[in-house]
Amino acid sequence: MLAEREISPHVRRYELEPALAALAHADARGVPLAGRAAEIAALRRVGARNASLGRIFEGHLNGAQLVARCGSPEQRTVAERDIAAGRLFGVWNTQDDAHAVRLEPAGGVLRLRGAKTWASGAGTVARPLVTAAWPDGGVQMIVLRMEALGARIDPSGWRPLGMHDSDSFRVDLDGVTVERSDLIGGPGDYERQPWFFAGALRFAAVQTGIVERIVAETAAYLRARGRDADPFQTARVAQMTIAARTAVLWLEAGAAAWQAYDAEPLPPNAAAVLDTVDMARSVVERCALDVIELAVRSVGARGLVEPEPFAALVRDLQMYLRQPAPDAALARVGRAALERGGATA
Ligand SMILES: Cc1cc2nc3c(=O)[nH]c(=O)nc-3n(C[C@H](O)[C@H](O)[C@H](O)COP(=O)(O)OP(=O)(O)OC[C@H]3O[C@@H](n4cnc5c(N)ncnc54)[C@H](O)[C@@H]3O)c2cc1C
Numbered sequence: 375m376l377a378e379r380e381i382s383p384h385v386r387r388y389e390l391e392p393a394l395a396a397l398a399h400a401d402a403r404g405v406p407l408a409g410r411a412a413e414i415a416a417l418r419r420v421g422a423r424n425a426s427l428g429r430i431f432e433g434h435l436n437g438a439q440l441v442a443r444c445g446s447p448e449q450r451t452v453a454e455r456d457i458a459a460g461r462l463f464g465v466w467n468t469q470d471d472a473h474a475v476r477l478e479p480a481g482g483v484l485r486l487r488g489a490k491t492w493a494s495g496a497g498t499v500a501r502p503l504v505t506a507a508w509p510d511g512g513v514q515m516i517v518l519r520m521e522a523l524g525a526r527i528d529p530s531g532w533r534p535l536g537m538h539d540s541d542s543f544r545v546d547l548d549g550v551t552v553e554r555s556d557l558i559g560g561p562g563d564y565e566r567q568p569w570f571f572a573g574a575l576r577f578a579a580v581q582t583g584i585v586e587r588i589v590a591e592t593a594a595y596l597r598a599r600g601r602d603a604d605p606f607q608t609a610r611v612a613q614m615t616i617a618a619r620t621a622v623l624w625l626e627a628g629a630a631a632w633q634a635y636d637a638e639p640l641p642p643n644a645a646a647v648l649d650t651v652d653m654a655r656s657v658v659e660r661c662a663l664d665v666i667e668l669a670v671r672s673v674g675a676r677g678l679v680e681p682e683p684f685a686a687l688v689r690d691l692q693m694y695l696r697q698p699a700p701d702a703a704l705a706r707v708g709r710a711a712l713e714r715g716g717a718t719a
Contacts, residue, residue: 433465
């Protein structure tokens, strides 16, 4: 286990441009001031530029919106100041069962036990929201001020297929003490719907950005080598373009459904967000897998040698496509369709 300063050579210092950082501003209901469509478009753009930064940006927006929606007025004011100062938020929920994070009341303080895994941006994210279980099992969000904690960041197990630069390390929180004023919302707020499942739209947007980048790079590669008039290559570019456009259209449908819920938070609108986002994430995954296959066929082995971009892009996308509970999302879509008697909408 290493202290943060000792691992600085392994940790990237991601900083967001002010225009991107500003997208994290949200109202007291956690609705991004820029609107859902702008949020999703920005996540696509960042994903296309740098997949790992896209992952960190996704966590930043999610964390900031959770504080805006579930935090007290004081906590929201502090978070607004942190966002304006360029401090990155994040959400670290994943953990190994054997070291699940617990919250222990100890005298006047609260002590954490356990560790988070897959903590993206560890070493860069200044204000992660972590989840921890109270003794009765209720799940609580806590905002950490990383500079004040002495949490131990361990990059030693991070040897992934792709997304290496997301620095998704293990963070040991054992013994870290937090204040009551660091608790965000109450037990159960983290998993409150429709926000919890709707959040999948953010990672689907970053994934779509990577897909769009692969399509653009493939077209450029073929043109640069005079292979763009070949009918097989042209057909593959067509299929890739249709897949990428399909992903974008589904993201836009998800953003529109979410925006409609933001405007009118009624149960039918919540159901529509959940259904549309579950479908969107499944479609984006399918489109991404198709584009990977088509791009690899188009550029061949030569294209998969660095410094060509394809090897890294394909690795990053393959890795980042693995997000929580894809089977469960598809099962919800199927159950909802069966309840509608097979009607498609
Ligand atoms: C690059 C990257 C960065 C990440 N950053 C963060 C982060 O900052 N914060 C964070 O909290 N998390 C982060 N994660 C973790 C992420 O949110 C998911 O928890 C993780 O990707 C899911 O991993 P998995 O595919 O191994 O999951 P699994 O849940 O093991 O899924 C694998 C397969 O098993 C199926 N399955 C799931 N449950 C069951 C079951 N009970 N029985 C049978 N089959 C099942 C799934 O549908 C899927 O097909 C990150 C992940 C990646 C890839």
